Amino acid sequence: MDLEQMLSYQWAIMTPEFIILGIATILSIMDLFMPKNQDRKILGWIAFTAIIAAFVSLLGLVDLEVTSILYDTFRLDSYAKAFKLLLLIGAALVMLLAISYEPKEGMKEYKGEFYYLFLTALLGAMVMSSSGDLITLFVGLELLSLSSYILAGIRKKHLPSNESAMKYVINGGISTAVTLFGLSYVFGLTGSTNLTEITGVLSANFDTQQIYLLGLSFLLVFVGLSFKLASVPFHMWAPDVYQGAPTPVTAFLSVVSKTAGFVILLRILLTVYGAAPSGSSTASYPMLIKMQDYIALLAGATMIIGNVIALRQRNVKRLFAYSSIAHAGYLLVAIAALSAFMFDAMWFYLGAYLFMNLGAFAIIQLISGKSDNEDISAFAGLYKRSPILAVSMGVFLLSLAGIPGTAGFIGKLNIFMGTFYVDPAHYVLASVMIATTVISYFYYFGIFTQMFFRPAASDEKIKLPAGIIVVLVITVAATIVFGLFPNLAFDFLHTSFNGFSDMFQ
Amino acid sequence: MNLMLALIVFSPLLGILVLSLMPKMQESSIKLVGILATLPALVLSLAVFSQYKNGTELFAYNLKWDWIHFGMSEGVFEIPFELGVDGFSLIMVVLTSILSVLAAIASLHIKKEWKGYFMLFLLLEVGMLGVFVAENLILFFLFFEITLIPMFFLIGKWGFHEKEKAAYSFLIYNGLGSAVLLIVIMVLFARTGTSNIDVLQQLLTADAGHARITDNVKMGLLLALLVAFGVKLPIFPLHTWMLRVHVQAPPSIVMLHSGILLKIGAYGLIRFGMGIFPEQFTSIAWLLATLGVVNLLYGAFLALIQKDFKMVLAYSSISHMGIVLIGVGALNEAGIQGAIFQVVSHGLISALLFFLVGIFYERFHTSEITKLGGMAKGMPITAGFLLAGAMASLGLPGMSGFVSEFMAFLGLFDAMPVLAAVGCLGIILTAVYLLRAVLGMTFGKAQREFTGVSDISSFEWAPVLVLVALIVLIGVYPSVLSEPLQATLETIMLGLGG
Structure with missing residues (x-):
């Protein structure tokens, strides 16, 4: 590749990524040269500004035609744009949480890393959602994973934090290996790592003798990626890691990392397995349709395991880990149904989940705060201590439970639409989803019981840092507004991205 | 466009707003506002009732706004915000607004945290009124669920000694009931593209029926409806939660619970069960x-x-x-x-x-x-x-x-x-x-x-x-x-x- 060709690429489409990369680099250098005892919070604010700048520049790119550079390895189609918007909003809110995060011990010396590692993780997630090639995909995945490993264990002198990092690395390593193993079959069968080329090979003259190998690769890739989604069978890490990791990191894992996982999962499923035949005759269904049952099975298992085990949790972050597993299950239902509403449903649900879950984590961070008390009883009497916090938490919990009037309800409604719209309708899967939703009332309302019915242990007023206030205002407003007027979001999605029709171009 | 019904349903919100600005400890003025806030709905619903008696057609009160539409093109999968009444639902609205005023008066016996109590009470009233004026199933469901949350708190916080158990029992039974209801609603909506009660009635009872909803599906949906509203009514053996609520909830809330909320079950069976699936209902x-x-x-x-x-x-x-x-x-x-x-x-x-x-x-x-x-x-x-x-x-x-x-x-x-x-x-x-x-x-x-x-x-x-x-x-x-x-x-x- 010569210089001329390098320059001929439309590098502009990577502006958001460049901003994040550039600021992350600058921050790491600044951190080196700043005096030891100087407050590092300023770095956090710079990082926040960078994310906002990236967001704005991405908005500027929304109307752009689908473009790909670097031999099709990096592509900016509407699918990537829509989901990157979510990633950036999520990361910006997480960054605000991180700025307001002040644990008891073990963080002072690593404050700088704390901020720019979020940026590199975000960069990984963005590259993942824009990748048109298995190699970029993997690079993004690893960048996200490695940054997250360090972030989970960043409280060096805090034992649970160390434990969580350890478990995360080991589980992550295994899942990466499984994913790669699955992808290697794809490469072996098609001779390419480029998604578009793979699609071409698979849909044109694919040797049907090798279908079972491809089916095996499907299961391996799906199972491997379920690590990022925190869905069955790779969900076991979530409770321990969520509990031990610093709260902003937990929030990041449950929202940004999960979103990135879904983005890449869906892209691989649709491009590779949506093109592959499932039988020897030419008129057979794509393999993805055949595999629906397996996805549905895993979705059902995820919802049941997540919601049922959450019933027994006393630790709030552990409880939210299982809740996050359950929500991954709901999202998998949308994929399993493969209906016309799938993109809408996933995008909206991930967005709604982003707001309600980050809002809840903001409050968890505030309540567990300096005392490191993460028991559910820390919420006791919150209504007396701070009515505003209690009511905001109430909004998030109602939304997570899918009560009408909140964004979470519309999200669930949309997923339901999909399951009943297709023929044959997925009655069983939908019933499992709704039954487990009712089960989830138990634990979400358990927090309500603490906040509103139990007396407070202390009358100490809770001080609200500026960052948390901003997060709460945005998340509460978004949860309610998108719950009452969801078409604000749907219309934006439809007018700007036109149903992701350019995904396969 | 006649705003009357919207005013009736949402008038208690005004009370909630006023209450939220009041200091917590002013017991008597909070109670006064709480009672006053239930009055507009009563006055307005009585006005509609008397106009109806004097010959005004009820469809004059229909109201329809664009609200939500799913999917790419407009026109399909729309959920408008539509309110309307017929004779039956108008009577229920009047009954609700009368009982709300009386229950608010009965709430003078409440001993603690009046502010929270009356705010939830008024929210409950919004839900109850909304249920009876909703013209499409999804809106019905929305209001139906709105009654659930205030009831949970009203029982769990202001009830008698086993209040929390009663509140949970209420929540889970009714949660399951409304879950089943939601399945019915979504099947109808996803398969026909509308959730308007009258339109569904016409679509499903027409000679040819609807291609995407077979008779077996209809039967299944009707039985599911029976379970959903059977929890609410309640039909034996789905009644245990209701005993707990009757005994543990404060009497003022039981007035509404037994007076109105149980009746939503009967309303639903008659309006939806009989209305949408008449053939299966007969069998x-x-x-x-x-x-x-x-x-x-x-x-x-x-x-x-x-x-x-x-x-x-x-x-x-x-x-x-x-x-x-x-x-x-x-x-x-x-x-x-x-x-x-x-x-x-x-x-x-x-x-x-x-x-x-x-x-x-x-x-x-x-x-x-x-x-x-x-x-x-x-x-x-x-x-x-x-x-x-x-x-x-x-x-x-x-x-x-x-x-x-x-x-x-x-x-x-x-x-x-x-x-x-x-x-x-x-x-x-x-x-x-x-x-x-x-x-x-x-x-x-x-x-x-x-x-x-x-x-x-x-x-x-x-x-x-x-x-x-x-x-x-x-x-x-x-x-x-x-x-x-x-x-x-x-x-x-x-x-x-x-």
């Missing part, structure tokens, strides 16, 4: 009538042996809801009219009885029958009203209970005489258990001194008088209900092919 009518008789007898027998007056009333509610099922199951005009009458009549009677429970609970901190014995000596007026309420409940001619039971059984005797004969036993049992309980309280052996206990006083007069007056009015002049219902009944009968 399971025997099941409904049987369930009705079972409810009637089961409730009556168990009411016979209860020690706590609140439990007597709880089982009596189950028993009386059996009459609704009997009327609906009869599938003829008399039966359905009887069912609707019973819905209204029981709403008024149970509100009266629970208001009286609130009165003596306030004074004696108990509702056990033996401990209240001899009450007539100390509180003659309260005891008198209690007797009046019991008479209405057991169906004394001249009071509303008689009209509804008479018509429901008239319908059933016409359709299924044997079952009706068995059911008649229930009427006798009703008289027995009510008289046993009420006489035990008023004239039984006195367990305590009643001197120094004030009889019914000041604000407590208003609800009692209003309720008794309405009960007698319906009893002696049933046309006050049957006239507005006429059009609705005709539509239903037409749908049933009769």
